[in-house]
Amino acid sequence: QLQLQESGPGLVKPSETLSLTCSVSGGSISSSGYYWGWIRQPPGKGLEWIGSIHSSGSTYYNPSLKSRVTISVDTSKNQFSLKLSSVTAADTAVYYCARPNSSGRFTHFDYWGQGTLVTVSS
Amino acid sequence: QSALTQPASVSGSPGQSITISCTGTSSDVGGYNYVSWYQQHPGKAPKHMIYDVSNRPSGVSNRFSGSKSGNTASLTISGLQAEDEADYYCSSYTSSNTLIFGGGTKLTVL
Numbered sequence: 001q002l003q004l005q006e007s008g009p010g011l012v013k014p015s016e017t018l019s020l021t022c023s024v025s026g027g028s029i030s031s032s033g034y035y036w037g038w039i040r041q042p043p044g045k046g047l048e049w050i051g052s053i054h055s056s057g058s059t060y061y062n063p064s065l066k067s068r069v070t071i072s073v074d075t076s077k078n079q080f081s082l083k084l085s086s087v088t089a090a091d092t093a094v095y096y097c098a099r100p101n102s103s104g105r106f107t108h109f110d111y112w113g114q115g116t117l118v119t120v121s122s
Numbered sequence: 123q124s125a126l127t128q129p130a131s132v133s134g135s136p137g138q139s140i141t142i143s144c145t146g147t148s149s150d151v152g153g154y155n156y157v158s159w160y161q162q163h164p165g166k167a168p169k170h171m172i173y174d175v176s177n178r179p180s181g182v183s184n185r186f187s188g189s190k191s192g193n194t195a196s197l198t199i200s201g202l203q204a205e206d207e208a209d210y211y212c213s214s215y216t217s218s219n220t221l222i223f224g225g226g227t228k229l230t231v232l
Binding site: 039046048049052060061062063064096105106107108109110112113114115 | 167174213218
């Protein structure tokens with residue numbers, strides 16, 4: 001059974017870069033054709049798709065975040081990562097990593113990490 | 123991209139059926155059969171309930187069903203149970219090769 005686990009600092013200062021890692025177990029991140037995604041949820045608010053990366057490295061980002069987001073894959077560590085630069089209090093949220101059950105698409109997510117709360121504050 | 127439009131809240135009594143709507147545009151909901159629905163209990167990660175408008179992932183109760191007409195998708199829960207009380211989110215693929223979520227609907231089982 002595929003399992004995902006987010007990790008990273010729980011507190012980030014304004015204007016700095018938020019960096020999170022999603023560790024994958026029960027499957028290989030380089031498995032052909034899968035997309036790996038990041039979604040966030042501000043406290044008390046709804047879900048927001050941040051972006052997705054294909055196992056080949058191609059990426060798709062939310063246009064509202066695109067200028068500040070980088071998603072990458074580290075196959076040697078079976079992980080993928082999120083970097084969000086120039087953060088503000090509006091970036092405070094629970095961040096989830098996720099993956100669909102079907103390869104070749106990022107239209108939905110079947111496997112989710114437990115989520116990690118990142119607070120932006122000085 | 124603007125969030126898909128969902129009602130803020132719906133409610134129903136045990137055993138009843140409820141429907142949650144999700145309205146978008148011809149560039150997302152109306153243009154593709156890639157609408158999904160998620161259930162989220164407080165403090166938990168979302169759970170995938172419906173994909174491709176009307177398909178249920180393995181293990182999801184057949185009390186949950188999805189449909190679409192034009193730019194509006196719907197999630198129907200029949201035989202409402204106490205454990206169905208949760209937040210529900212729709213999502214759709216878009217013509218910009220992105221994903222967009224709805225604002226979420228709080229379901230209360232009376």
